[in-house]
Amino acid sequence: MAPKGGFPALPVIEGARFAAAAAGVRYTTGRLDVALMELCAGSTVAAVFTRSATRAAPVLDGEEKLARIATGSAGSGDAGFAIIVNAGNANAFTGAAGSGSVEAVSKAVGERLGIPAGHVFMSSTGVIGEPLKHERIVAVLDGLKSDLDGAALPRAAEAIRTTDTFAKGASAEVAIGGGTVRIAGIAKGSGMIAPDMATMLVYLFTDAPIDQPLLQAMVSRASDRTFNCITVDGDTSTSDTLICGATGKAKGVARLTDAESDDARAFEKALHGVMLDLAHQVVRDGEGATKFVEVRVTGARSDEDARKVALATANSPLVKTALAGEDPNWGRIVMAVGKSGAEADRDRLAIRLGDLTIAEKGWVAEGYREEDGAAYMKRDELVIGIDLGLGDGESVVWTCDLTHQYITINADYRS
Template sequence: MKGFTFSAVKAGVRYKDRLDVGLICSDTPCVTAGVFTTSQVKAAPVVIDQGRLANGTAQAILVNSGCANACTGDEGVEAALACSRLVAEQMKVDEENVLLSSTGVIGEQLNVRAFEDSIKELVSSLSADNFELVARAIMTTDTFPKVAAKTITIDGRPVEIRGMAKGAGMIMPNMATMLAFVFTDADISSAQLQQALSAANERTFNRITVDGDTSTNDMVVVMANGTARNRVIDGTGDEADCNAFSAGLEAVLKDLALQIVSDGEGATKTITISVRGANSDEDAEKLGRTVATSSLVKTAFFGEDANWGRILAAMGRAGVVFPPEKVDLSFGDVQLVKNGLGLGREAEEKATAVLKEKCFTIGIDLQDGDGGAELYTCDFSLDYVKINADYRS
């Protein structure tokens, strides 16, 4: 995509000999929107970026893995500011237009020296071709880099939307997500971009969970540089353009969100929890989220056990009033529960075959209203415990 360049280096922030610092740069200041963690415990880069995005403009993003720069107090903020100063000086851009992003261990101070030593190499190696290198540099327990792209048409002109994300553990974004960076050449107003991002985020990153834990460092940032030279999308009588852009952005975010779930720590399966027939979308979301985060449901998926009683039990504690005697449940195309009652051994055997697949949908119909929601989760495996009992050591 015209106007954006990327680079990544092995800076040694925490580990030696792995890509761990990435730089993303736009030739010109971009219209930029962001959503951030709603955690009360916010990392230093999150606090800084929220301030800097108040004017809806950014030109560069410096991102590192290995250290979250969270729970690091004033020293952490100073360290982050030192890093953004390095970028501003080296790139000759306004420091207020440099965003910072970190992921990794919480509670350790950022190794600023690693950034000082590598800033020249970072800047000199910026190239339009290094997109995936940055996607690799931000990985922690991820097993593959996560990228997605989509081209839409606005007013007969092609507009590109391209994104990257990282995340495998501490995943239950709520109003935000793990790190994701999205770039577009669309010409779009700041207000429209923020609105499209917030809406798409709500239906994508905010609907996934690996382990029910929300990170201190979650952020999604979208930068639009306008080089597509489309008719500007600004919400004044251009509903079709707004919708086309929003749908394109949502497709890219959903692609990235599902990649995070499929790469969930220890995950062997990706599961969509599809709830309908609830009294409201909000009720459907609560019910789906409770099922999607239940350790007992997720270990049953890992064990390929069509133990639907655990799904009903999870729904029962979701804090939503519903009539259990009307619930229908299906695994893939196989109906397993009708009006709250199991359909017997044969249906369970067919449902067990569905559970042996890598991706499947659990359908929940409450037959009680028009509310619906889709949540995305993974199974809970022995490897999840191994990864998280060993991490850091």
């Protein structure tokens, strides 16, 4: 379900440059598999990482670096930043060799770009448990450096793909403080997608001048409402990473320092929009997906209860196969509500497909006709509405269907 019109045009973010290369990390067909991204001196960065208990080496390294940068203890002043990403090997569960690889690549990138290694973030996505041949990445760094180009973000989006069927990009421009700020982002991810950041890599760039703590707060908040609200298979990756770099090069824009200012609100809204767009693209590219589904839960006793119901529904194999079969089998939604662990009362529960009320007050809705439900299910984009009738708790989660193609992709991904 690639977006119509293909990869979008992205604005140039002054102070950020990009390059991609085919390093043969795992693939031998000459496909792009390494991306380098550079942020000029004076930039700020914020990041969000997977909460998996078996986080990959680059994630553990990134967490440490971010903490030192955020607390000003990185000791590298106004130096720029770099992000180096490889696809094909996740460098996860690779023991001491794994952190050694991150260290070696960070050092090599830093040397070439004149950036301290503590300002170089690495991300890796792909197979878990196989040593990363990091020398193959180091071998292409000189070429990457000479290719760095402010317009090459689409090539980076290509390079970070694994099972993705299309490269993902989104952007926004927002007028603030007498100038215009631009945001451009890319993402990868299509399986092992679940809240708490799935096998998802997201890189966002903006020319906004903004303090690091404020940028971090905005990114964390938006991440909770976008990437942490999508699920393809309920599986959480060991490698998820979102990094947002702000170069501060937008002309005529005063530095954002106050979260409550109109400018900061406008910027955060635009950032949230770009992240939501990318998150939806990840779901649309869910492995084998043929439907894009919004699960909207209202009337729960609490937001947390609403989220339990939304995720139980979005992750239920029986709901997801009914979606694939275009079957308005709302009984499976009742089942999912029942198993969610949230408080529910059968006789107050209402279930809707789009504007169609299917069930209410413990029974099929008066006037509901199976053929109306069946016609609705043929759409590519579906909204499942679940109202628990108990309180004000709400939650929205986006997901896709579970198809034969998911099995095909995942039953023979590695061997």
